Amino acid sequence: MIALTLGEIAGLVSGTLHAVGDHDPASVVDGVVDTDSRQMTAGGIFVAKPGEHTDGHRFVGAAIANGAVVAIVEHLVDEEITQIVVGDVIDAIAELARGVVARVRAGGDLRIVGVTGSNGKTTTKNFLARILSDEGETVAPIASYNNEVGAPLTMLRITDRTRFLVCEFGASAPGEIARLAGLVHPDVVIELMVGLAHAGGFGGIEETARAKAELVAAAAPTGTAVLNLDDPRVSAMGAGAEERGLRIIGFGQSPAADVRASDIEVTASGTSCVVHVDGQAIALRLQVLGAHHVNNALAAIAATGALGVAPADAVARLETVEIAERWRMxxxxxxxxxxxxxxxxxxxxxxxxxxxxxxxxxxxxxxxxxxxxxxxxxxxxxxxxxxxxxxxxxxxxxxxxxxxxxxxxxxxxxxxxxxxxxxxxxxxxxxxxxxxxxxxxxxxxxxxxxxxxxxxxxxxxxxxxxxxxx
Structure with missing residues (x-):
């Protein structure tokens, strides 16, 4: 995380500071922020999240042993550590993320990409990270850090040197994507597909589509919407994007797509296709198995193109990705x-x-x-x-x-x-x-x-x- 004083952190999270030792409101902290005491390192900030089966407040001592110097808590705990008491730690880390991203954005050249969809989010964010990391410091989610805890924790990993932040937005109920994406208002938003994943929480596929469209509504006013034209529910989100003045880039196998694939072939050693973009036809050979990953690659090429990466460079970098993610094909x-x-x-x-x-x-x-x-x-x-x-x-x-x-x-x-x-x-x-x-x-x-x-x-x-x- 960027360097902030304890007073600034307490202000961002609307918390009450209880400093110990030589800490005071002017003391500066810049360590890792996490809800897992095992992930703490020297100078870290431990977030004591109440859980379904246990309570993070029980692990403040373990966090101290691993280097934590500050704990964000919902009530004071009997441990020798500076504590910031808040009403709700989940709200607190969201607001801390909002504040940190706003400060880095105001002082530098941070660009943010947000991706959602019923399938393919994690593969696509990994593709994005691989392409963008050659352009500058890039922060992307670990595994599937895409919920009310994981997304803010990813945002809090940025530094003053970060050029690209990739955010993966999942949801199991309406309003969740709007809340998370609204913390950062991405410059580029990617809508992969609308399917039945988590449909039980939404009540049906049309409700799922409305929830996924929340990402388009949360994009920065001068941003870009990257839409899957092969999915009619995603394609329909173009109307909302136009209303907001967003630039629209379509991807898929549709003839209307700006970034299109043809000649898709799947073998035991990978997946190949020809990518058509900007008047070019570029051969792409993914090591990742499955034709369904072609659209994920197209989305990444389209989104990074909106950020200035040449398609040929994007393709070359994608070809180095060996697997989508552990336990994914x-x-x-x-x-x-x-x-x-x-x-x-x-x-x-x-x-x-x-x-x-x-x-x-x-x-x-x-x-x-x-x-x-x-x-x-x-x-x-x-x-x-x-x-x-x-x-x-x-x-x-x-x-x-x-x-x-x-x-x-x-x-x-x-x-x-x-x-x-x-x-x-x-x-x-x-x-x-x-x-x-x-x-x-x-x-x-x-x-x-x-x-x-x-x-x-x-x-x-x-x-x-x-x-x-x-």
């Missing part, structure tokens, strides 16, 4: 049995895309194996969407369908009902049972997809399989 295993661990999260759209990729990368004499768990947060659509994925897996001729967990049973029943009944589909109670089954079932030539929502825990099953067959 991550190749594991060995030459005989290849594992694709894509079990960090799942929605109907991403599940379908991953299954299609599995089918595309499996050659003659090789066998497709899909290890599938539940998709969470789908609300009333959950049953029908699990049915749809079960049907798709059979229609793609996935030769072994291994369904894990009670919440995914509908997927198994749909696969069996579609014809996968002679041992091709099995249902197992948990990840341990699935591992025991697969370590004996898998054979040379198998191409294995492990896919589920985070809550199903199959990402660790993917790790175990990758290690066993490496």
């Amino acid at each position: 991550q190749p594991m295993g060995g030459d005989d049995v290849r594992i694709i661990n894509d079990a960090y999260n799942a929605s109907p759209d991403s599940m379908a895309a991953a299954l299609r990729t599995l089918a595309q990368i499996t050659g003659p004499g090789e066998r497709t194996v899909a290890v599938l768990g539940a998709m969470s947060e789908l609300g009333e659509s959950a049953g029908d969407e699990h049915d749809r994925i079960g049907l798709l897996a059979v229609r793609l001729n996935i030769q072994r369908i291994v369904v894990v967990g009670a919440d995914a049973r509908r997927l198994f029943l749909a696969a069996v009902g579609e014809g996968s009944w002679d041992g091709e589909a099995v249902h197992l109670p948990d990840a341990d049972a699935a591992f025991d089954y697969l370590k004996d079932e898998l054979r040379p030539g198998d191409r294995v997809l492990v896919k589920s929502s985070n809550s199903a825990g199959l990402r660790f099953l993917g790790d175990r399989l990758g290690e066993s067959f490496s």
Whole structure:
């Protein structure tokens, strides 16, 4: 974080300062800000966040041991550390982030990119970070730091030297993107797609679209909206962008797109296409698996182009990205049995895309194996969407369908009902049972997809399989 006095921090968070030792309101702090006491370093600021299962106030002592010199708390704790008492620590870190970003922006050349979408956010922010890091100091979220805690913590990592801040905005209810993006008003906003991820929290896909459009409404007045023209709900956001006077850059495979892809090919070693932009046709060879990542790459090329990066430079940098993120289409295993661990999260759209990729990368004499768990947060659509994925897996001729967990049973029943009944589909109670089954079932030539929502825990099953067959 940038250097601020304790008095300035207390003012930004509307808190009451309780200084200890040689601290006073004029004392300067510039350490890391985090809610995890284990991540504290010398001079850090620990945010004592109350949690669902524990309370950060219990870990102030651990934060001190790791170097914290200030704690933002909701009540004083009996520890020898300077404390700033606030009404709500979540609101406090948001307001601290707002203030820090405003100061850096006022004093330098900070440009901010915000990205949202039902799928592809994390891959796209990693693509953005790779492109922009060659232009200057770039701060981007760790993993999926995109919620009411993660987004402000990412913003607070900037320094006076930071040129680019990439923000990933997720949401599970209306108003959340507006609140988070409103802290920084990005110069460039990216709308990837509107799907059924988290639809249970929004009440349906149209409500999801309205929530995602909050990012366009929060863009800086002279900003740029980068919109997926292949998604009609995203394309429709162009009207709102025009009303706000934003520059619009369309991407996708649509002929109307300003940044367009053609000749898409998916193999076991990566994904290739031709990028058409500014009258150029540039070959792109991604190491990342899956045709669905092409649009993420196009979005990153379009957004960084709005910030002055030449498309050819953006393409060259994207070609160096080895994986989208851990547990996202991550190749594991060995030459005989290849594992694709894509079990960090799942929605109907991403599940379908991953299954299609599995089918595309499996050659003659090789066998497709899909290890599938539940998709969470789908609300009333959950049953029908699990049915749809079960049907798709059979229609793609996935030769072994291994369904894990009670919440995914509908997927198994749909696969069996579609014809996968002679041992091709099995249902197992948990990840341990699935591992025991697969370590004996898998054979040379198998191409294995492990896919589920985070809550199903199959990402660790993917790790175990990758290690066993490496």
